[in-house]
Amino acid sequence: MYEKIQATVAFINEKTNGFQPELGIILGTGLGGLVHEIEAEYVLPYETILNFPVSTVEGHSGKLIFGKLGGKNVVAMQGRFHFYEGYGMSEVVFPVRVMKYLGIKNLFLSNASGGVNPNFEVGDLMLITDHINLFPAHPLNGKNDERFGPRFPDMSEAYDHQLLAQAKATAAKLDIHLQEGVYVGLTGPTFETPAEYKYVRIIGGDTVGMSTVPEVIAARHLNLPCFAISVITDLGVPGKIIEVSHEEVQKVAKVAEKKMTLLMKTMIAEM
Ligand code: HPA
Numbered sequence: 449m450y451e452k453i454q455a456t457v458a459f460i461n462e463k464t465n466g467f468q469p470e471l472g473i474i475l476g477t478g479l480g481g482l483v484h485e486i487e488a489e490y491v492l493p494y495e496t497i498l499n500f501p502v503s504t505v506e507g508h509s510g511k512l513i514f515g516k517l518g519g520k521n522v523v524a525m526q527g528r529f530h531f532y533e534g535y536g537m538s539e540v541v542f543p544v545r546v547m548k549y550l551g552i553k554n555l556f557l558s559n560a561s562g563g564v565n566p567n568f569e570v571g572d573l574m575l576i577t578d579h580i581n582l583f584p585a586h587p588l589n590g591k592n593d594e595r596f597g598p599r600f601p602d603m604s605e606a607y608d609h610q611l612l613a614q615a616k617a618t619a620a621k622l623d624i625h626l627q628e629g630v631y632v633g634l635t636g637p638t639f640e641t642p643a644e645y646k647y648v649r650i651i652g653g654d655t656v657g658m659s660t661v662p663e664v665i666a667a668r669h670l671n672l673p674c675f676a677i678s679v680i681t682d683l684g685v686p687g688k689i690i691e692v693s694h695e696e697v698q699k700v701a702k703v704a705e706k707k708m709t710l711l712m713k714t715m716i717a718e719m
Contacts, residue, residue: 449538449545450595452499456542457549459498460512464490467514469523471716472547472672474663476528476559477694478701479679481709483524488515494527500546501529501539512543518717523547530659532637537587541666545596548670554611554719555667555674556712560701561657562640562692563680564649565629570683571704573711574627575615576607576676579661580653582634587662588669597669606664608673611715615675618715624707629654631678633661639692645684655680677712679704 461467467490475482494500494510510527517524525543529535544555563572592599612628619626632648634640636658640648648656655678664674681700682692 450593453542453545453549456497456499456546460492460546460550463492464514467521468551469514469521469547470551470553471520471522472544472552472555473522473524474528474543474555474557475524476659476679476701478560478698479558479705479708480526481705482517482712483513483526485709485713486513486515486517486522486524488513490514501535501542518713520716520719522716523550523552528659531583531585531635531662532658537585537589537662540662541587544663544666545670548667548672552672554608555663555672556716557660557663557674557676558708558712559657559660559676559678560681560697561631561655561678562645562682562684563655564645564684565627565654566685568627568654568680568683568685570680570700572627572680573624573704573708574629574655574678574680575612576631576660576678577612577628578630579606579664580630580632580651581661581665582632583661584635587666597671601669603668606668606674608675611673611675614715614718615711618718619711622710622714624711627654627680631660631676632656634658640684642684642686642689645689646686648684656684677708679708
């Protein structure tokens, strides 16, 4: 795996004339707006990148976008790989490892999720302060390669405290209301039953979704600081549970996307 990643990194470096990103960005469902704020210098469709996993959804080929955002060199994934699509965990986290060796120093992520905290409303932004991993497979399962990181990685600060403090300060300045809490990562692709939402709440979750946790685990293994925002697109709160659909999730995400994009862009400019 290590050699495969180095080969991909060398391949990309050749295509981008050694463009060195300092920040990596992975955006969630309906939350791709930040990508359009990047002054793109190089765009590499996934299917043209050596060893890169290829998108399963036809007509939705993803891209790696290299360029400037808030004056910083960034690399963003337009389209992420979800476990429920059938990718193995090593494929889900492959781009995180590639971005690390391209030189990123921080990783920003976003996702859409179902809120189970009764104080949350649809459209809220939640800073992810911690997570609970309920995926049935683990990205670090198997023989450990010490070149990536230790066999037993520390997870006491999965989400970087300094970046969380910076996000709160920036949001206050921009008058953006933020929730904060624990994201529970489940495999999907079903949304939760009312009993499952209740379970997520009981075990300490504030929100539940189908991404982010594997990427953050791989990033922390690589000692990469992470920052993540969840957009609450529906509620798994007793009395407030209504039918959820992917279309509804996308619709709500599109509305909340503007404040999330502004917050992340401002943070990046101020880093
Ligand atoms: N559950 C899981 N994933 C989600 C949800 C949800 O309610 N909303 C958006 N992504």
